[in-house]
Amino acid sequence: MTLISVISCAHNEEEYVDRFLKSLLNSLKGFHYEIIFVADRCTDSTIRKVEKYSSYNIKILKKNWRKWRNSYAEALQFGFANSNGNLISIMDVDLIVPRHFFKVLVPKVKGRTASVAASIITYPDTLMNKIVFAWEKTYRIAPLGKRPYGAARIIQRVALERVGGFRDVFSTDTDLDLRLDRLGYESVVIPSIIVYHARRSSVRASVKRQVRLGRGRYMIGFGLIRTIGHSIFRLKPFILAGWLIERLQNPQKINPIH
Template identity: 25%
Template sequence: MPYFSIIIPVYNRPDEVNDLLESLSKQTYKDFEVIIVEDGSTVCCADAVKRYASIVDIHYYYKENEGRSIARNYGLERAVGSYFIFFDSDCVIPEGYFEALNAVLNRHYTDCFGGPDAAHDSFSDVQKAINYSMTSFLTTGGIRGGKVQLEKFTPRTFNMGFSREVYDRVGGFREMFSEDIDMSTRIRQAGFDISLIRDAFVYHKRRISMRLFFRQIYIFGMSRISLYLLYPDTLKLVHWFPACFVIGTLAMIVASFFWWPAILPLAMYLFAVFLVSWCVNKRLKIAALSVVASIIQLGGYGMGFLKAFFYKVLLGRGRDEAEEVRLRKGK
């Protein structure tokens, strides 16, 4: 039996799955199986699976559309490995990923881990800018695997793994937004170790347009309040930063009509984003797009956060939702 079982939920992403499987076929360490769960797609990836079936140990399942969490749990129920790995279908895996991961687990075994993500050279300028805004300390406080972090590291399912023992005790994913943060929190509460393995990174394509990025990040902001209702002690100061950015930006814009220097703190912050991105990505266009992506990332998250906080916390409309989530077993 393979040691690792890679579980990938898919919805209408045949091209991305082809790139993902190609990268898995080139791994220097091959003791793994790949379980692809097609979650009711109208554009299937079956052809891509057939293309690599003779190279990679792939198990392909098609089921009706029920959501990412249920698709992952469907794969978990059919996995035979001792350690489960989760990737998003729009990831590309460096060829040394599993060799590096296996080496770390042999030296310092951990029950659950997460790895960071990066932008591949082949990605578009927009994707690189979005990747910067999602990983920079200036925008996210390093909570997605940065070298400096403002809170405990929480694995995300674009690059996450845990042991069969974890699954047997904690169960699978619950169907909800930010289901990976919920899962990581339940794993930590059950007493398991969680580690960041920086060498086990993936290339994450993310959204291909700023419009889609805003929609995604807005939902992230709303789901943070849902997580707060489930786990009140998990809401940290860093999670308030985007909301403060929204409120502060509006206040500075209004104040600048009466006293123009009021806008300078915002301008200086955005210039810092531009400068750091330029140093990291080595291109002025990506640096400029990084400013736009960072405004969307902070503004979208902050607006979703504030809206959910008003309705679910101040008006008390989130209590029933939180109780309903608690009753879900994650199976």
Template identity: 25%
Template sequence: MNLELSLIIPLYNRPDEIRELLESLCLQSDSAFEVIIVEDGSSLKSDAIVDSFKDRLKLAYYFKPNSGPGQSRNYGAERAQGNYFIFLDSDCIIPADYIQSVKSFLAAKPVDAFGGPDRADASFSPIQKAINYSMTALFTTGGIRGGKHSVEKFHPRSFNMGYTKEVFERTGGFAPMRFGEDIDMSIRMMKEGFSTALIPDAYVYHKRRSTFRQFYKQVHNSGIARINLYKRHPESLKLLHFFPASFSLFVIFSLLLMPWTLFPLSFLGFYFLLIFLDALRQNKSIFVAILAMLASFIQLFSYGLGFMKAVYRRLILGRGEFAAFEKNFYK
């Protein structure tokens, strides 16, 4: 297949982020691609910023009422001219050889869909580097977010995900879910028999959140998403997904036992020492390693609370999906 790439980016109230992302796309070693920006009902519009790049990129900009990132990706895909769609989050910076890496891989091993990993750029703040560690480390996520040695079958995620036009036409694109729409899309692709692959060299620099408060909200919603996914795809729930909830319960249990014994807390201390040493090895910074312990605690505890809340509301009480911290559902 002659690859014609369409990069589709949903956008909500992040003009500074889209500027950085477009600047990185201008530096690609292979410039044969189009970019489609779908502004999802933002109050802080980015049309002027996008216009300033139209002489350097093949660029299309659309503004639509707010409906969430999944439906905005579908909106962009419906208007794309290419035959292979790549979805990127607005808080990503794209390395210069990204497009070339994707094309080289797909030329050697054609697949219907792919995903790529994420990394922390040297320009990221210490908090962003710590959050990146907690979201990708073996000690926290088990390496399921795009590492080379994932412990479960790799599911492409929407911050760095691509699939053919045929996939979009047969699946209908992203479902109108509140959370977890990207993993749902990956599962449905696999059920349809489409081939998927991880492209290790097609990584992006993913900023995620810049404060721990924002990060708490993000991972809390991810915990909710896991039960939403279970309702649609019961086989998707793995033993690993219970770890954050078990961690949260163990922390609460340990604190309740503090008047009598500190023994449970010693296990937590050893666990976070391992995280500190691993984060120090990866980032070569004591400060980032300290922040990585805090980020890892927030990630596991908040995800666990969201997971348990969703179990209670959706599985025990039998209620439907419920509101997130941010009603627009952007991660």
């Protein structure tokens, strides 16, 4: 029977843990699974809240160090190294997982299709989240195509092992998809399966995230012209700023794809 290893990484996510785990466990009903919960230098009540679900197959890994620039990618690799499943599911703790997520996506992860992702949409519960939710609708008309994005996906273990797991870059998901593509694998997104991103948005957080994504684009080898186009058509100007900052501060790319 197929074993699904769900890797969830958290740094002080006490606000989201309960809703996330309840939705995740509901979506895993009928599947053989293990949940690898990586508590990355947590100082709040995240771990105590996860421990309430000890009757389920949840393994808590405490990560009390940071050696990589991207501690999130480091936590993913730590979780992957301690997993056993032949399918690896990446699920962030600030997500709300739909009941049919695994039922629909698992059968599609086969052959050369190494990674299958759901659509991630901001949960429109606050004013700022509603603004971001409306903003995300512009993606439908941006001439950039639909690519897998974010942490709501299932990956073949054998493919993830072949590319060497996760790397110390900021655009973790894009980097993974590019390396899979280089080996002849396919990464797809299923638009009909929607996972809500429940984190409360703010202008400051949005700017910070865009800068990190821009840094990540430079690290994995995206050029200036393509990054300018992405910033314009996605209405994310600080991605370009992040690309330029990374180029000035750390001009050496990390084994670029392009």
